[in-house]
Amino acid sequence: MTKCPRCGKDVSSRPGTICPRCGLKVSEVNQKTRCPEPSCRALISKKLEYCPKCGCKLKNYNFSDFIKMARCKIDETLNEKE
Ligand SMILES: [Zn+2]
Ligand SMILES: [Zn+2]
Known part of the structure; x- marks a missing residue:
């Protein structure tokens, strides 16, 4: 229930x-979905346009954008180590 x-x-x-x-x-x-932002991953309603936690856009979000975003994060992480 x-x-x-x-x-x-x-x-x-x-x-x-x-x-x-x-x-x-x-x-x-x-219906809930996970925030596509790798560092956020908040559980949010599919009705929302933006993640209430990190503010990233949820609607019309597609997988290639996610890959780009993930790559940026990885680059940032690598650069910090140098
Ligand atoms: Zn009702
Ligand atoms: Zn988020």
Whole structure:
């Protein structure tokens, strides 16, 4: 069981559940994703555009951007060691 984020009613946490009181698609709202920022990795709602923890952009985020970002981080780490 989980709570409807809009009206607070107890609803099933199964995928596709719609709140019987207010009709909100609870499972969609509750879907979480990991922040793509390697040093952050906060668990955040898929509805958000930006990570509330580190502020990086989440929507339209694609894998090549992630690789670029990860490479930058690795370069920074390597440079610090020298
Ligand atoms: Zn509801
Ligand atoms: Zn983040």
